[in-house]
Amino acid sequence: MFNFLKGLFKENPIFVLALGLCPTLAVSTQVVNAIGMGAGVIFVLIGSNIMVSLLKNFIPDEVHIPAYIVIIASFVTIVDMLMQAFVPALSASLGVFVKLIVVNCIILGRAEAYASKNSVKDSIVDALGMGIGFTIGLLVISLVREVLGSGTITLFPMGNFDGVIEIPGLVDAPVRIFSLSPGALLAMGFLMAGFNWLKSKKKED
Amino acid sequence: MSKFKTFPKGGVHPPDNISGTGNRPIRNASLPTHAVIPMSQHIGAPAECIVNVGDTIEEEQLIGKSTGYVSVPVHSSIPGKVVEIKEIYLPHGKKSQAVVIELGGEFKRMGKPQKQSDWTGLSEKEIIERISSMGLAGQGGATFPTHVKLVLPEGKKCDYLLVNAAECEPYLTSDQNMILEKAEEILEGLKILKKLLSPREIIFAIESNKPEAAGVMAAAVEKSDLDVRIDILKTKYPQGAEKNIIKSCTGKEVPSGKLPLDIGMVVLNVETVYSVYEALVFEKPLVERVVTVSGGAVKAPETFRVKIGTTYRQLLEECEGLIEEPAKVISGGPMMGFGVFDLDTPVTKGTSGILFLTKKEVKAAKQTSCISCGRCIQACPMGLNPSDINKHSLNFLFEEAQDMGLLDCVECGSCAYVCPAHIPLVQSFRMGKNQLRAIMMQKKGAK
Amino acid sequence: MSYIGIIITYVFISNMILSQFLGLCPFIGVSKDSDSAVGMGFAVTFVMSMASLVTWIIYHGILVPLNLEFLQTIAFILVIASLVQLVEMAVQKFSPALYKALGIYLPLITTNCAVMGIALINVREEYNILESFTAGFAGGIGFLLAIFLMSAIRVKLDKENVPRFLKGTPIAFVSGGLMALAFMAFDRALLANLIG
Amino acid sequence: MLDLILRTLYGFISVAFLGSALGFGLAIAAKKLRVEKDKTVEALMGHLPGLNCGSCGYAGCEPYAEALSSGSDSDITKCKPGGAACLEGIGQVLEREVDTSGPRMVAQVHCRGGEGTAETRYRYKGLKDCNAASILFGGDKSCQYGCLGLGSCMQVCPADAIDYDEQGLVWVDKNKCIGCEKCIAVCPTGVIKMIPEDADVIVACNSKDKGKDTKANCSVGCIGCQICAKKFPDAGYKITDNLSIVGYNDRGPGRADAAEKCPTGSIIVLDEK
Amino acid sequence: MNNKLMQMTLRLAIICAVASLVLGVVNIVTEPVIVERKRAEKEVALKELSDGDHVGELQLPANSDELHGKLSAALAAHGVIAPGEDFNEKELITSIYPVDRNGEVFKYILQLDGSGYGGTMVILAVFLKDGTFVKAKLMENNETPGLGKKAEEAAYYNMFLNTGSDAAPLPVSKRALSPADGEAVSGSTITFNGISRALALGSDYVKLLGGKN
């Protein structure tokens, strides 16, 4: 349980470890992208953690990095192909960043630091914790960016609901910068500062 | 374009405020009832006290003996009895042992006919010894032992002997008034030094805002057989700083970390030259000096000839007291002088002035953060970047600050004077230098 | 697009970091002082140029003829990882001085999105082999430029009184954001008008 | 469908080939280009706290580890922040006997003189830095031994353990203190001293002046009146240089009572947090 | 030792092989889906633009000098390009879809590449045989939000409506617009210029095709 929770807050991959930042910032223009990306990362993370943990004795030490990377890349490719086939819109808006999950430091990092030394069960818990922590971070950033930058919250269309919640007032004149690259970096900086502040609050309690 | 000579880079123009005390006769201050004579009135090892409480002292008696090469002896300025030996603070903020002498007994020299002795027969070594034993230290403020300055290193020749009468500090008029009264004596002192150093050229450097003194000196040179070049320098602070005055007069730069001697220069304060004259002609040790007492808070500012050991409190009384509560009491000039809080601080060999400044004169304002205006860089006569050195120093990056030239800083205060954010840059540099010294000591210890 | 166009594009207009978010981790992590930033920049430039070249050969030499585009990711990352490791080992063996300067950054490059990113972009933009190499090189130079400027800013900020919670990584992000804001001055239209 | 399967087959072959070629190449390269890394340094680094605080006298943890590993430094107790665990770890790696008994030492400010209690000599205007202030006659406080209160120690503290307390005086949070002694090195008056983490009382004064002078300078300074030492002879108080010093290895009865009897209140009972 | 080396290589090879095998299998499942989806997408767009009429596909004619010359002359006459300016229509017109009713082509859908603020804008535009603009749809664009995003809305193209024939030339500069339309494009001159030039090219090209199937 502790292993699971630490990924959420204490070792949050985005705000504390500052890992996997490229996709975080690039795809966080819409909430739906963040969810999609998060799901992809969780899938790859769990898959690769399981495989690495299973094969930890099979993989020779000298070539463990290429071996891990092959495993990760396979899962990434699977995610990529599945997304292209079944959720094309998401695939289009995530673009090249689905493929770039492969170089997301979190995944290789967890494989190296955790899965290669622990049991399959623990590795799954670790992957879930980290993956969900990553997704939460992504969600927070994308929420800030989409609400401020477009004045909307884009989710999945369901029934009559077209998937887009419009924030009155903001939607007509959103702070467009937040949907562009400078806004992403600025939002990230201030969210991190806020996270630091929260952490110090928690410490004092 | 000014017709006067000057150094090319840096410098500031504070109001000189010399009209109150300048071009007026030097008054003899009354004798102190108690003289407080510190053992450390110079740069280098303090003198060793050789008297005890209860001893009776004659005028000009040796009371502190030199403890090394870079050290000078201390003499009593008045006859009397030693009543106390105590630790006191000197204006630069460090402690020193001091002998307190209660006035009493007979004066050997004061009020008596002066006996002149002939110095021309003395050898160079004897002259140096005399200067050393008479306790001479630079009277411009830095108090570097004079005899050390006058010994040329092996194989070096003295190109220029430079008499520094720039007196660039505002308010101070001691040198100026001294020249008006003692021009011929100063020239005699120069003759002694010429014999000692045989320089290629003697330069007398004075700022353009003291034309009367320059005129008197020129007239004296005209009459004398000594060949002295008189350089009128642009009125700009810190024209009187050693390295800058060399640059102004000769165009030469003293390399970083070197002394003027290394490039064949000897620079002496005009009052020191006079003391050389007294030491050799009258065998008189350095027991009195000229002090400007001035500032907006003082009722009657004046230039005094003062016995060393006289307290600031007494000198203030000589000036008929205050007209306004001062914000700061300063030992020395306002740019490089030290603020003091104790009026019982004595005049020492290096005290060129005592200033009682009003709040209006000080112009203190709230310190704000650095806005990178770059004025300090323009003002620095040493070509440093004070703002950046300060930031390093405040962040405990002293060794980096050293790379940026912290040790080249002469603490002239130009940067802090112009700083619109009122950042005490000089304090930062002094602290940095102290810390750097500690780090170096530690490193030496580790090895 | 001409080679000059490619260079301007990847150095200024589509700067790897400031507009594409590729290679952010080392950009934030290794920009604390200028020496390591420049070291990292050169290491990335070298690896990006080499990787562009090698992945182009793999893609157009093996994957396309065999209709194996779907294996692109796995093949590219394999090649890049091996390349980085080989370079690291070679440098360590043959030039210890260079290894001391660059070596510690080389392992970081394996997971540098910028290297993988440029390989994928080369495919997307259908560059030929020389164009790919140019793009890789220019991308690296863009990275070098951004990280060098960033490090100079961070060295300055080290001595300023940055609010406590913003110290370190957060303020680096804010600085990066302001840099990106300024780099919006360089857009495609500017390039188009300049070189047609 | 057939071409899809055929492609799968091609892929199978080519990637396997690629993988084996690269794997082979890397393996060969790893063998040919092998550079031995110092395992001892790595092991030591695992035990050192990685704060790079410099209290060991080296630029950071790694140089210290290297020095230990190469034998150029044989003192394994130099890492203060690491504490007992680190010492044990280093001892294990280097196969050395270590003594980890004795409490952890933390820094504390031995002065409670502030506005209203301690006299000043002049108005200070200048940098908010103790070393800078001490250039000017040792600071504005009449007492030469006290805390100047400008917070240089706070600035150097790597653990954020020093701050102003409710009374506006500098105080060390012993729970945060890592014992690196950086504050002690930076303090110009020497008012910060190391005490055991479990210290029960502290004489919060550093004045070695005579009682009369101390009294004139500060109302909460230790005047060396000897009450604590005389009334509670077993409590471990000893007067040296007009200042009461607490012995922490010698905790006899009456330690807390002495605090109550202290006429100036300079003995403070530290609550057990 | 060699044995260990071989083993290591083999193991990595096995991992790679298994991975690629798995990927191959996934690919077998997904690829047909992807291909089908892409085709359907374009079909929907074409259908929408053709209002239900039959859409064919036309091979782009080889870049003949004659055609190019005629096009250049027409474009220069309309002020789209400067006389003598060089351009390559094959790079700008990527697909031609004739729309016919009962076998007779009466309008064309052209896929055009316009150059905009943030790069290429892909436009599907419908023209009558005489070059009159009917409607258009922006397929892909990288326009900066706020500067050129308006071009995504169908209403944006109203200002070109019923222009393009010889009688009513397509507006290629803001000067040619009515004040109201001019107001609408304020701030996005580049997007406007890119789109209007692409449309003008399409219009002139369609005239040259003259109802070919």
Added chain:
Amino acid sequence: MIDTKKLTVSSSPQIHSADSTAKIMWTVVLSLVPAGIWGVYIFGMSALVVILVSIIAAVAAEALLGLINKEVTVNDGSAFLTGLLVGYNMPPQVPLFIPVVASLFAIVVVKWSFGGLGANWMNPALAGRVFVFFSWTGPMTKWLLPITGGADAVTGPTPLGSLKSAYFATSLNVSGPIEYLQSEGLPVTYKDLFIGNIPGSIGEVSALLLLLGALVLVARKILTWHVPVAYIGSFAFLIWMFGGVRMGTGLFSGDVLFHILSGGLMLGALYMATDMATTPLTAKGNIIFGIGCGFLSFLIRIFGSLPEAVSLSIIVMNIFVPVIDRYTKIKRFGYGEVKEKSGE
């Protein structure tokens, strides 16, 4: 006679020049006032409201952050100046939330995040302006025609804005910008440009009054000549050389006067690019900085898609300032040459 406890003791120097940060800031504010009054005169009261709202937002933000930091910095005038400059960079009838956001962004993000006055490395007012420009491009590019005396407000393009479309027109038969604008039905003379009888941002239109204000600053030694001269000089040179290319009149035919007097160049070169905190420290560095600004302004104005180049050019050059500072050290006294230390 003297209460020695009340004597101030501080390190040398014991006296100080009469200048202070606050004095500098307020002097700059005063020197900018005439240009603002002119802007209000020709664009009407809405311009005044925009300026006031900008200032109030900036000052309020500074005061609030001062409360949090327990350090009052409002009265040093820097926040007021930032707010004023933000207001000057706004179109006269912009919706009021825009200057508020610009001011807040300037003070909170660009200045306070880095540690307040002097610690910021980018010009706050300009960063604020660029931030809102890209966020709300539409309202930020809507201009008022000068009304000079109470007629109804009419919108119209700025001279630079309409010139931009000339670059995309394929065949122009005009000799330069002035003639082009006349053919477009927007007659503008050099005199209009100089006095400020043109549409534009509130504070930028009157080159004359900005120049006069700057002269006051030069006389007060707050402004040095390096940045403005290097900036305008290099810009003018490049415009003269290449400015005509896109008008189809060839090399060495650019209309220098038109480009210098139009847009925000004067305001930028005299007041924004000379902001002390975000420009290099040395004279040499300032000249490099100015040339960089001039080059970028020319590049973006003639070849870029954005009508206004000045603010972006300056903030791009702000990024380079720490690097420029590192490589433009002055010669130290007593050294043969400047000794470069690597790294620090």
